[in-house]
Amino acid sequence: MPEITYVEAVRDALRDEMRRDDRVIVMGEDVGVKGGVFGATQGLFQEFGGERVIDSPLAEAAIVGVAIGCALAGLRPVAEIQFLDFIPPAMDQLISEAAKIRYRSNNDWSCPMVVRAPCGGGVHVHGALYHSQMLEALFAHVPGLKVVLPSNPYDAKGLLLAALRDPDPVCFFEHKGLYRSMRQEVPEEEYLVPIGQGKIVRPGRDITCFTYGATVHEVLTAAENLSRDEIEVEVVDLRTVRPLDRGLIVESATRTGKVLVAQEANLAVGVGAEVAAIVAEECFQSLDGPVMRIGGPEIPAIPFAESLAEVYCLGPAKIETKLRELAAY
Amino acid sequence: MPEITYVEAVRDALRDEMRRDDRVIVMGEDVGVKGGVFGATQGLFQEFGGERVIDSPLAEAAIVGVAIGCALAGLRPVAEIQFLDFIPPAMDQLISEAAKIRYRSNNDWSCPMVVRAPCGGGVHVHGALYHSQMLEALFAHVPGLKVVLPSNPYDAKGLLLAALRDPDPVCFFEHKGLYRSMRQEVPEEEYLVPIGQGKIVRPGRDITCFTYGATVHEVLTAAENLSRDEIEVEVVDLRTVRPLDRGLIVESATRTGKVLVAQEANLAVGVGAEVAAIVAEECFQSLDGPVMRIGGPEIPAIPFAESLAEVYCLGPAKIETKLRELAAY
Amino acid sequence: MALTESAPVGVAGLTRERLRSMYQDMLLGRLLDQRVLVLNRQGRAPFAISGQGHEGAQVGVGYALRRDYDWIIPYYRDITLVLVMGMTPRDQLMAALARAGDPNSGARQMPAHYSSREHNIVTGGSPVATQILHAVGVAQAFKYRGEDKVVVASVGEGGTSEGDWHEGLNWAAIHQLPVIFLVENNAFAISVPQALQMAVEHVSDRAAGYGMPGQSVDGGDVLAVYRAASEAVARARGGGGPTLLEANCVRLQSHSSDDDQRRYRSAEDLDEMLRHDPLERFRVDLESSSILADGEADQMRQECQKVIDAAQAEADQAPAPDPASALDYVYGEA
Amino acid sequence: MALTESAPVGVAGLTRERLRSMYQDMLLGRLLDQRVLVLNRQGRAPFAISGQGHEGAQVGVGYALRRDYDWIIPYYRDITLVLVMGMTPRDQLMAALARAGDPNSGARQMPAHYSSREHNIVTGGSPVATQILHAVGVAQAFKYRGEDKVVVASVGEGGTSEGDWHEGLNWAAIHQLPVIFLVENNAFAISVPQALQMAVEHVSDRAAGYGMPGQSVDGGDVLAVYRAASEAVARARGGGGPTLLEANCVRLQSHSSDDDQRRYRSAEDLDEMLRHDPLERFRVDLESSSILADGEADQMRQECQKVIDAAQAEADQAPAPDPASALDYVYGEA
């Protein structure tokens, strides 16, 4: 199996599905000749032409709204938003329209489409306030949408193929900190990773840490450090944050009895709050300690200067401290 | 003290503050001659003229974006969104711009403004999917915003006056189910209800129910029913959902040991999840039962037909059942 | 009078039969609209929004399309347009009374949120102007598949202030897509007059700025609308790209059953409107050119009322939606 | 050559001194821009976005305004415009090197997100075109208070595709507000050429659709821009409402330090651009009309470099932001 990067996995999934299904078309800013600002659509314009790989005007509501129209008319559009930070202009099309089309038409119409966007930041990534945000909570709140955040190349390809075949709108948020930093063996042939299933990426008996996106790797590093002291942390990569894998959440939390939720996004009213609330309601009798959360502080996003960015970002050390606190409880 | 309705309280606050402070101006669809579709700006155009009470074009991003510009230039604008359901086109202006202006300019600029919108629905209100939504979670997630949802005329006036004097953008969401259904004695003179403070609207020893908006009244009814069986439910009206009154939440939950969070909005990744997560983390040792939530089911919003709307809406009976379940735990 | 030019053989390339049918559809739309308002006043239909005064625009455009072939994405005033495209009074009364059998949404949405996959009527929500972008996407799909279908999206003049409207027209012009942007300009957006909505006289003045043809027509003159729409349809079908078509209408009723336009419009203004009633104008034209015989309009009216009565009887008996179904269809089966 | 018409006494109502000062500002902007790119290539400035090729447009507009009286809401290419309005190379290098002393944002934002309350330069974020609406609001406040100030909002031609742009122009025209919508059209939005951004030749073709005057000028000709901008400013100040002013520029560098325009633009295209360099053109004009003597431009260049060197030396020494400050200023004190 060839080793490929995360962004190559995204591109391979798009290319393979476009070869297989001519209803799949791609639209977004700079997705054509340039192949996307991160190269996620590299080569597609050359292979499939400007009718299927459309360099859109600079208008996010249009990118999503036109994609909705394409979906209504039987295509399988992929809308790329250049940075997740620029999805708010398309929010109305996503939450008022795409999410509600099947329900409001009593199943007469549907809207199968994928909205892709790079998200996230971190120290040493110079994205600052508007090229770093994790906004998944805004979509995870909305019935009718599915929200996926793969943490590695294998999942990126398998989940994107699943998203492309899903009957409903899927928000597919790719962590740009992982795009080139992570290589992995990925099958060349087709495979699907089902939407809505989390995965235990490290089994452990003492604490469960639920997380997703790039934070998975920071949690894994922290977990290794704790393992040296024989504290075994189970790490669950949620992978999909809407719908959440409730079964896995409850099962793992019940087994370990201690839970930390770690997320890169701002903490308040985030996905981690939902996970914590599920655990607090459904695992009450099994809990051996408070359900803890760690995530972005109460500032708008990651500032530019490294000295400031560090305050926002988690990193293994902060996570380790929190895990030790919970372990000691 | 005169008895006035909720919508009159809103109008009085606007009028009084416009008389006091000529930096206050109002803009939105139909806020002028018509006085707003619910009458919340009735009489203002006649008293203050078209320069201060601006009938805007049908463009929500503009209503909020122009208000931001007014605030930057030293005014105290009030932007009315006709229904909260129609705020998503303005989301970018709210969460990318208004919320971040102070932070991104390192306190050089600020954005004091109020965004008002009627929200919510219920059986017998014919709002359906797009004239009934509770979208506060989308804003409660965003640092830089404040989010207020008064449950009665007294708070509506006092909180709106506080919002109008706040140095930062305040989302002020008024429950339209309460606009005319609720009368209360409200002082004619000025008073402020501080943003960020919840209120125990019914003390109790057995369970705390945290809630806000119109649901407060449903919870109170349910609490009365339980009281007949000597189960005393403390009802906390959160009033502000960003920032949450963490102190009160922890204090009350610690005291009663049992918590239900009730909200009209969709449950997943909502304000109730945040409250539950806070309780689960900070009150672990005091809890005598699972932290429970009740709220909107996993459907987009309140359907039109009454038979369907009932499935969405809470109402005292469903809340009572849940409270009894928790009490029996 | 355009109409009498070539009567009695017909006008605007339309046979006498077709002209009569146009009148009948306008009439059916008007009467159905009135019925819904009555049901609302009786407290039986919780909400009503009227298309009275827009029938000329709607029938003119509808007749320029190929039914069950071309697509429309209507807005809430298009009661008559959707009738032309294949909906029935029964369908609409099911919606007005919130019956399970409402084909638009199963009574999940307010009435006048039209939808029918069978008739290529695309589902719409309440947010104004979002549908403009959907129409562009539908047209993009037509073009991609090499189909010669056309899609019409309608909106009020107030809706043209929304960002989505701009983004949609711009995109359609760049890609020369087969879409017609119909603006039913009734001079008011609820209470906001056109002068507070835009600083131009005609919405169609904006077409040039997008690089597409634009035209304003008298929406009170169904045949003028038909001609303009037919031209736009021919252009779109032939690969000539989009058109901005403005039809100037009158809003004979208040914005909706929750509004009272006497509070913000003068009595003269309201009176003056009546002179532009498209239904009355068309009747007079058809009668004066003997396409409608004396008394025939009344007879048609009675026939329409019968259809509506029967539809109402059916809707009256029809069941409300099953509560259990409220949770269905948030997602499809994978 | 417009310039030689009335030289040596000056042109376009500008004294010789003022013309020289305009050149000097253009030069300073260019050289500062180059320095930031060097710092980026050295790995010291994490991000850079260049305004090279836009100096004519920016100085032309800036000189038409009253500094510390009128307002601007710039975009990321306005390095030279903000210098004209009062920012210094030191300010900008503090931002490039992410120093605590960055007056724009305290190094919270990427460089080129200009802001200075002192100089009436409104803070901007990264989302394209949102600032258009803020400018309209600022102008609304001016009008409400009866002030005769003017605000300029700038944006690229790509930004005109956003809904916010439409909503802003529409609002400003309705209320006849003192705002100038400056579009710096460099024919590309990152890699997307104008023809995929709009179906019209000139952005200014859109002005009529909003009911406001629109003009396209050669952004390579600083004096032409100055004249057009002065006219627009006079109109706005006098209560005559908004103007859409398009300045056609060249984007001499790639979109940003993360882009390489050779991947999507032809070598001829890139070569051809150089002929439109506003700085070179102005120098030749000033020299041929003896407003600049031989060698003076070189001398000015050296002076500018000295200013920039000193600024860089200061920025080099300046401290990074204190981590503890990261949590400040989310909210103000009530």
Ligand SMILES: Cc1ncc(C[n+]2csc(CCOP(=O)(O)OP(=O)(O)O)c2C)c(N)n1
């Ligand atoms: C995004 C959005 N904002 C506001 C509303 C509320 N609203 C419904 S119709 C309407 C006026 C529409 O006027 P116009 O577009 O002229 O159409 P008309 O009703 O006159 O046919 C408004 C403000 C809405 N439905 N959607």
Ligand SMILES: Cc1ncc(C[n+]2csc(CCOP(=O)(O)OP(=O)(O)O)c2C)c(N)n1
């Ligand atoms: C809302 C939004 N979408 C996308 C981007 C990413 N982006 C930044 S600049 C740019 C191109 C802008 O082109 P143009 O407006 O022509 O200005 P230019 O850079 O050419 O001066 C894009 C797509 C953004 N910053 N904001």
Ligand SMILES: [Mg+2]
């Ligand atoms: Mg109208």
Ligand SMILES: [Mg+2]
């Ligand atoms: Mg450009």
